[in-house]
Amino acid sequence: MQMVDMFYKELEDAKKRKVPFIIPIGTIEYHALHASCGTDTMVINGVLRELEKTKEIVVCPPIWYGVASYAVGGPETGTIHVDVDAYENYIYCILKSLIYGGVKNIYCVAHHQTEEAGLMPMTLACHKAAKKVTMEFMEDTRGKGWWGSNDYADYYENLGSGDDPFSYIKVIPLMSAKCQHKIGGFDHAGKFESSLMYALYPDHVDLERTKENTEWFALNSVETSMELGQFMVKCALESLEEIIV
Known part of the structure; x- marks a missing residue:
């Protein structure tokens, strides 16, 4: 289900049943000469489009910026960079609306700079915003000292479950580290990312232009293939099926 298509009663029902609400955490960035600047966001949208066919989820509007x-290229390349502090506050506001609105099963899914599922400025900002919102929500609704009260004597027993407040919001990569190992690699605008994009949005990857690339990170984009891309989509779906509950 796409959140923008849902009516109030459908949203309320999804909240009560703790259907996963998923926010694609994207970027607009230079992807060499052959792939569109929206790649990082679009691959998330594309995989979630496939996940919707087998799993009940609510897909929230993506965060495009x-x-x-500017590690890959400056603003002249089409990359649009948002300062990490401003971004953290923006994400915080979105998550706060969802949590205070009754959504208690949120997944922020990122693809940009998620090699080995490591933490980078954007994913760190999401983690910080999530924890800040959760702490504020628990204090506002349960009062100061909520964690130390006897009402939470079963806190450790519930870790990681739907009753664990710190599991209300999870920040995960589109491709888990396990998934990346199974595929055999991860890259930016190279054969892996280009193949993933090609399998999901073939009209957004120009195979002829891969031959024009001169930057080191995009040289092996000439090896872009539908077969590899479809395998990557399959691996991503298997991983998300397991992680998103």
Whole structure:
């Protein structure tokens, strides 16, 4: 279900049943000469499009602008970078509306700079915003000292479950570290990311232009293939099926 298509009663029902609400955490960034600048966001949208076919989820509108950084190229390349502090506050506001609105099963799914599922500025901002919202919500609704009260004597027994407040919001990569190992690699605008994009949005990858790339990170984009991309989609779906509950 796409959140923007849902009516009030459908949203309320999804909240009560703790259907996963998923926020694609994207960026607009230079992807060499052959792939569109929306790649990082679109691959998430594309995989979630497939996940919707087998799993009940609520897909929230994607966050298109993110903490891209200018590590790959400056603003002249089409990359749009949002300062990490401003971004954290923006994400905080979105998550706060959802949590205070009754959504208690949220997944922020990122693809940008998630090699080995490591933490980078954008994912760190999401983690910080999530924990800040959770702490504020628990204090506002349960009072100061909520964690130390006897009402939470079963806190450790519930870790990681739907009753654990610190599991209300999870920040996860589109491709888990396990998934990346199974595929055999991860890259930016190279054969792996380009193949993933090609399998999901073939009209957003120009195979002829892969031959024009001169930057080291995109040289092996000439090896982009539908077969590899479809395998990556399959691996991502298997991983998300397991992680998103």
